[in-house]
Amino acid sequence: MAERALDEPPSRFSERDIEFLDHLLQDMFGLGLKLEYCLLVLDEAPAQARVGMEDVVSGLEGMVDPIRAQILKLGRSRNLSQESTDKDRHV
Amino acid sequence: MSESPIRVLLVDDHEVVREGLKALLNRREGMTVVGEAGTVAQSVEVAVKVRPDVVVMDLRLPDGSGIEACREIRSELPGTKVIMLTSYADQEAVMSSILGGASAYLLKQTRGSQLAEAIEGVARGESLLDPAVTLRVLEEVRKSAAGKSKAASPEAQLTENEQKILHLIAEGKTNREIAAEIYLSDKTVKNYVSNILSKLNMKRRSEAAAYITRRDIQDPSRNDSGG
Numbered sequence: 001m002a003e004r005a006l007d008e009p010p011s012r013f014s015e016r017d018i019e020f021l022d023h024l025l026q027d028m029f030g031l032g033l034k035l036e037y038c039l040l041v042l043d044e045a046p047a048q049a050r051v052g053m054e055d056v057v058s059g060l061e062g063m064v065d066p067i068r069a070q071i072l073k074l075g076r077s078r079n080l081s082q083e084s085t086d087k088d089r090h091v
Numbered sequence: 092m093s094e095s096p097i098r099v100l101l102v103d104d105h106e107v108v109r110e111g112l113k114a115l116l117n118r119r120e121g122m123t124v125v126g127e128a129g130t131v132a133q134s135v136e137v138a139v140k141v142r143p144d145v146v147v148m149d150l151r152l153p154d155g156s157g158i159e160a161c162r163e164i165r166s167e168l169p170g171t172k173v174i175m176l177t178s179y180a181d182q183e184a185v186m187s188s189i190l191g192g193a194s195a196y197l198l199k200q201t202r203g204s205q206l207a208e209a210i211e212g213v214a215r216g217e218s219l220l221d222p223a224v225t226l227r228v229l230e231e232v233r234k235s236a237a238g239k240s241k242a243a244s245p246e247a248q249l250t251e252n253e254q255k256i257l258h259l260i261a262e263g264k265t266n267r268e269i270a271a272e273i274y275l276s277d278k279t280v281k282n283y284v285s286n287i288l289s290k291l292n293m294k295r296r297s298e299a300a301a302y303i304t305r306r307d308i309q310d311p312s313r314n315d316s317g318g
Contacts, residue, residue: 026108029200030105030107030109031111032111033108033114033203034107034114036115036204037115037118
């Protein structure tokens with residue numbers, strides 16, 4: 001079981017999946033910078049900080065849907081691979 | 092009398108990263124973002140136009156590598172410093188960036204304020220490596236140095252058999268004893284010994300024995316002939 005779990009990731013992660021994760025990482029970094037900026041201006045320009053924070057919230061919201069879709073896709077591909085393994089066993 | 096601000100060019104294909112960096116760096120006293128680019132081609136074009144003091148460069152760009160862009164910008168504008176800002180502590184990328192003329196290699200986990208400090212340092216002529224990549228670079232340098240010193244050692248000129256015989260000489264064995272141990276004739280061993288001494292530029296076998304003993308004392312890890 002553990003051996004199979006170790007075997008699975010390379011076959012399940014395609015170049016596109018890696019690109020997707022990289023994109024998420026960049027977005028998180030960018031949003032983090034924006035939040036850091038909001039913290040810096042919070043006292044002197046609260047309205048500006050507020051606008052920035054709203055941007056960050058929107059950015060995070062924008063990340064949720066693609067992540068959800070990716071998890072579903074990975075779940076589906078795992079189920080398909082599980083089904084085909086089960087079929088092979090029965091042949 | 093105020094010094095002129097550090098002029099920064101941001102190169103990253105992710106707009107959200109550029110936006111975050113621009114907001115933070117423009118707020119920093121003595122620093123101003125003078126341009127942005129999202130590709131290698133754009134970065135060179137914009138750099139030549141705005142002549143920045145420091146370029147903050149992503150490693151992975153849609154039309155090529157940031158290292159390539161770094162090289163081109165540095166050849167056009169030798170006074171411009173380049174900071175590689177990337178998500179990955181890839182050893183090869185770090186070494187290529189350094190060789191490509193980058194002044195710093197930072198990971199995208201660096202806080203904006205630290206990045207601003209890095210930009211100021213690089214503008215003053217300093218070089219910086221993210222602590223997460225320093226260890227990898229040191230390993231690479233050590234490996235390279237070890238390779239060079241091994242290649243430079245007189246022993247590197249000896250064949251495998253000659254090295255084996257050299258170690259047996261160091262153990263104080265006679266030609267006959269060596270011959271019996273490695274299943275060769277006395278005459279062949281004599282020829283080997285003569286070749287070894289000639290390659291090591293020595294006259295007597297006692298010199299060869301002393302050389303091996305001295306080397307093993309200085310670097311015990313190299314004493315791999317026993318057992």
